[in-house]
Amino acid sequence: MEGSGRESGNALLFLTDEQLRKGIEAMFFAYRGFTADPDRILADMAYGRAHHRAVHFIHRSPGTTVNNLLAILGVTKQSLNRVLRALVEDGLVRSEVGKRDKRERHLHLTEAGEALERQLSDAQRDRMRAAYRAAGPEAVTGFRQVLEAMMDDEMRKRYDALKDLKG
Amino acid sequence: MEGSGRESGNALLFLTDEQLRKGIEAMFFAYRGFTADPDRILADMAYGRAHHRAVHFIHRSPGTTVNNLLAILGVTKQSLNRVLRALVEDGLVRSEVGKRDKRERHLHLTEAGEALERQLSDAQRDRMRAAYRAAGPEAVTGFRQVLEAMMDDEMRKRYDALKDLKG
DNA sequence: TTGGAATGTCAACAAAGCTGACGTATTATG
């Protein structure tokens, strides 16, 4: 932008409003791409993005409780319950009463659930892989740094907690 | 997965399924942060994220037509119309008949509309700025590269078209 | 034994997307 003249010559050119706006728009358009492939797959079934998220995080943390999942997804239990009920009824998710605390329900994917998870995350990973490959390893590091800095503290906690599981 | 050993030792460590999964989760949690501040502001009004997007892109491309906005946002005209009608009724957006082609409506923000846009994008930019500052200029370059590589071709066209306006 | 936590469920509602159908200007085209 010609308006970069306002900041040109100093080392903070990447913090101009123009640069920030571009980042905002990049985020908007990229997120659409990010969800596009799973959305296409899910459209054929009776499922939506909410089911994808549940399946993803149950796969990620097998045996997680409903409450834990609630916190990660940031929705109400009523909203999640509707999704989980459908997944359990359709035999994609297994909900078993906790052994130590029988009030808790521990969630696992069934074989069918794992198959759906694989189908969805394969599609999403393919795009991510292509983007990573196109941008290169240094760009990927930067990408992750900015995203992590963009999270709320609460979300970063969830994100880090997940990272510690297997990462 | 412990299987990161599968790729360890070569230069493509950033393309392991683990790395990709982390990227996917980072994207998920970061997008929540990305929208959190405007959402909080909008919650007090009778508006939602859809109104924010409309206001953003009208501000970005003053005089844009309904059809153009439709293509950028990727929603149906019925869906956008509901949003635009509210914004026009509330005096935030001005819709004027085209001079060359009288079928078209050219959209502009009113003073009040600009004020709202500023309020929303200030909040969003503050977070983006903090993230950029924390991550540094090189990370920002990588961030943008990965995001752009993640877009659909169609979206990248829209994104680039916007970039050309003032960029 | 009693209070609170975890869970499930019912009802009602809202935001924001969708399809399909139709109307009305206006412009483009054969």
Added chain:
DNA sequence: CATAATACGTCAGCTTTGTTGACATTCCAA
């Protein structure tokens, strides 16, 4: 000039995914 296509608006109805509020059940722990 007649007709087709375009741009826009609108009505009706539906879906997904979120929200509150209320209430029941189960069960751990003090």
